[in-house]
Amino acid sequence: MIKRTLLVVVFLGTAVAVVYSQYQARTLFIEMQQLKVSLDRYETEWGLLQLELMTLSEHSRIEDAAYSRLHFITPKYDDIIYIKQ
Amino acid sequence: MISRYQKIERKTGSKLRRRFLVGLMFCGMLMLLGKAISLQVLEKEFLQQQGDMRHIVATDVSAYRGKIFDRNGEPLAISTPVKSVWLNPKKVGDVDSQRIVKLESMLNIPRGKFTKVVKNNPGKHFVYLKRQVTPSVAERVKALDITGVHLSREFKRFYPSGEITGHLLGFTNIDDAGQEGLELAFENLLKGVPGKKRVMRDGKRHIIADIEEIRSPVPGKDLQISIDSRLQYLAYRELKAAIKSHQASSGSLVMLDAKTGEVLAVVNQPGFNPNDRADLQGYRYRNRAMTDVFEPGSTVKPFLIASALDAGYVKDGEVVDTSPGYYRIGRNVVRDFRNYGVLGLSDILKKSSNVAVSKIANKMPAEEMWSFYNRLGMGQSAGIGFPREASGILIDYQDMDSFEQATLSFGYGVNMSVMQLARAYTALADDGVLHSVTLFKREIDQDSRRVFTPKTASNIRAMLEHVVENDGTAHKARVDGYSVAGKTGTVRKIINGRYSKDQYLSLFVGIIPAKDPRLVMAVLVDDPKAGEYYGGAVAGPIFSKVMGRSMRILGIDPSFERDPKRPLVLAAQEHKS
Numbered sequence: 001m002i003k004r005t006l007l008v009v010v011f012l013g014t015a016v017a018v019v020y021s022q023y024q025a026r027t028l029f030i031e032m033q034q035l036k037v038s039l040d041r042y043e044t045e046w047g048l049l050q051l052e053l054m055t056l057s058e059h060s061r062i063e064d065a066a067y068s069r070l071h072f073i074t075p076k077y078d079d080i081i082y083i084k085q
Numbered sequence: 086m087i088s089r090y091q092k093i094e095r096k097t098g099s100k101l102r103r104r105f106l107v108g109l110m111f112c113g114m115l116m117l118l119g120k121a122i123s124l125q126v127l128e129k130e131f132l133q134q135q136g137d138m139r140h141i142v143a144t145d146v147s148a149y150r151g152k153i154f155d156r157n158g159e160p161l162a163i164s165t166p167v168k169s170v171w172l173n174p175k176k177v178g179d180v181d182s183q184r185i186v187k188l189e190s191m192l193n194i195p196r197g198k199f200t201k202v203v204k205n206n207p208g209k210h211f212v213y214l215k216r217q218v219t220p221s222v223a224e225r226v227k228a229l230d231i232t233g234v235h236l237s238r239e240f241k242r243f244y245p246s247g248e249i250t251g252h253l254l255g256f257t258n259i260d261d262a263g264q265e266g267l268e269l270a271f272e273n274l275l276k277g278v279p280g281k282k283r284v285m286r287d288g289k290r291h292i293i294a295d296i297e298e299i300r301s302p303v304p305g306k307d308l309q310i311s312i313d314s315r316l317q318y319l320a321y322r323e324l325k326a327a328i329k330s331h332q333a334s335s336g337s338l339v340m341l342d343a344k345t346g347e348v349l350a351v352v353n354q355p356g357f358n359p360n361d362r363a364d365l366q367g368y369r370y371r372n373r374a375m376t377d378v379f380e381p382g383s384t385v386k387p388f389l390i391a392s393a394l395d396a397g398y399v400k401d402g403e404v405v406d407t408s409p410g411y412y413r414i415g416r417n418v419v420r421d422f423r424n425y426g427v428l429g430l431s432d433i434l435k436k437s438s439n440v441a442v443s444k445i446a447n448k449m450p451a452e453e454m455w456s457f458y459n460r461l462g463m464g465q466s467a468g469i470g471f472p473r474e475a476s477g478i479l480i481d482y483q484d485m486d487s488f489e490q491a492t493l494s495f496g497y498g499v500n501m502s503v504m505q506l507a508r509a510y511t512a513l514a515d516d517g518v519l520h521s522v523t524l525f526k527r528e529i530d531q532d533s534r535r536v537f538t539p540k541t542a543s544n545i546r547a548m549l550e551h552v553v554e555n556d557g558t559a560h561k562a563r564v565d566g567y568s569v570a571g572k573t574g575t576v577r578k579i580i581n582g583r584y585s586k587d588q589y590l591s592l593f594v595g596i597i598p599a600k601d602p603r604l605v606m607a608v609l610v611d612d613p614k615a616g617e618y619y620g621g622a623v624a625g626p627i628f629s630k631v632m633g634r635s636m637r638i639l640g641i642d643p644s645f646e647r648d649p650k651r652p653l654v655l656a657a658q659e660h661k662s
Contacts, residue, residue: 029296029298043165047243050245051243059318059322080566
């Protein structure tokens with residue numbers, strides 16, 4: 001009799017546990033999906049920023065800015081001083 | 086009596102009950118029928134809609150395609166999520182035309198396309214209206230909220246360096262699958278595996294809740310390649326400028342690390358921008374440096390001299406008489422530009438004498454000469470694994486007569502790609518060791534093999550330094566402060582099976598610094614039409630410009646000490662005064 005009661009209790013316990021873990025899995029999954037959505041947003045933003053960075057840091061643009069706006073020059077070889085260690 | 090009375094009463098009672106029961110059942114039936122009619126006929130649409138609203142389906146979860154980075158971690162190809170606009174023609178009802186016009190101008194599609202798409206696809210549930218729109222446009226489309234118009238998530242590939250790395254990276258199609266270049270070569274590595282998840286969808290096919298993950302998506306692997314985007318840019322810019330100023334039809338340039346065989350830059354002209362699909366035409370996106378072959382001409386002469394030295398057919402310090410400027414082999418004649426007289430080995434390369442190399446070649450058994458060429462990778466693919474990579478052709482020694490052997494000594498009868506040519510020069514650059522070439526970053530080359538002795542290789546490099554001297558064929562390839570070993574080539578193009586008289590390939594291959602080689606670069610300019618066509622005049626300056634800056638970018642020590650007579654001024658002092 002005691003054995004049977006115990007079995008019933010254990011059975012009910014596991015059943016509840018299964019339901020609970022299933023519930024938890026879903027909650028976590030939903031949370032994960034939400035995080036994925038934000039990750040997606042960040043990735044999109046990263047892509048856009050990358051594009052912006054690419055336009056701003058384009059070698060030709062930097063070169064143009066250096067020469068024409070900042071009046072940089074490429075030193076002639078004779079003007080370069082190498083310091084030997 | 087009582088019993089009889091009772092009997093009658095019971096009889097009537099049972100009759101009543103029966104009627105009552107039958108009536109009840111009939112009512113029940115009517116109710117069921119009514120409900121059935123209401124469900125099947127009256128409320129059908131509403132109920133179906135409600136059902137659609139709570140639809141549980143399994144959908145694909147797209148996986149990220151791997152990114153491509155250069156050797157310093159600069160992104161060269163990245164995928165970003167974008168939205169595509171599609172519509173379900175069956176669900177599109179009467180929408181006020183104002184909103185449609187708004188949508189069309191938002192998506193930048195012609196007026197009336199929306200109605201046309203709906204009309205032309207009456208039986209379909211899914212038609213793309215516009216693919217891969219920017220996130221901001223997607224937001225505005227969503228805000229319009231037109232029934233039957235949906236957004237789906239896709240990836241778009243961006244190439245931040247655009248045309249500069251276009252030929253190398255190739256591109257993907259609209260479904261994010263590699264079509265050319267590295268995108269195609271490493272498709273299996275780059276592409277991810279889409280996952281699956283179970284979701285609840287509403288009637289507008291919007292996902293309203295995620296239920297569970299069936300299989301998680303596996304993102305593609307990132308690739309880090311050996312290219313240095315700074316050198317790549319320099320090379321591209323200089324090649325493009327030169328092709329334009331010489332009115333050439335195309336050109337290629339390959340820069341290799343002399344010690345590891347890594348490809349540091351590989352560029353071509355004409356170019357294309359992989360971010361612009363209108364640019365995608367075969368002649369523009371072909372990576373000529375790897376897929377197209379040509380006869381290398383005089384640029385193979387150093388190999389012939391090196392082979393002859395190593396095999397003992399000529400000795401260091403030996404001279405060859407090239408007068409009277411031509412050399413008869415059977416019924417054929419090999420000619421020089423003019424009569425150079427007696428030439429030492431170094432001068433043979435400096436003057437690029439066909440007669441001298443032919444004479445040396447004819448001292449060697451054909452098989453031995455062939456085997457040197459073969460070991461330098463001629464007639465074999467460079468093994469990069471690039472799509473449609475050329476292997477070139479080297480004629481078999483058994484089919485060679487002595488004239489053909491002579492032509493082989495000055496680079497005809499063999500063809501190769503710019504990549505193969507640059508690779509062959511690593512054998513001279515790294516003291517006789519030929520390197521394998523790779524597009525991946527690496528510290529040491531496990532797959533190198535010795536072709537020449539170290540002494541011969543450095544000997545040849547010393548000779549090639551003279552080519553770049555003031556009176557050499559390639560003085561325009563000089564780089565201030567650095568010793569350069571190089572060889573020019575001016576090759577007649579083959580047009581319809583004949584050597585053209587007015588169309589040339591201008592070539593230059595160089596090693597820098599000649600004393601302690603770090604880089605090898607091969608430049609090819611195809612059909613310069615602006616007057617100059619000698620390799621030294623057309624391709625040489627490209628080498629000089631690209632290498633001068635590359636040396637500074639890579640921080641390679643100059644080869645020459647400063648003129649000791651000039652006073653040493655420290656930069657800080659100079660600044661003060």
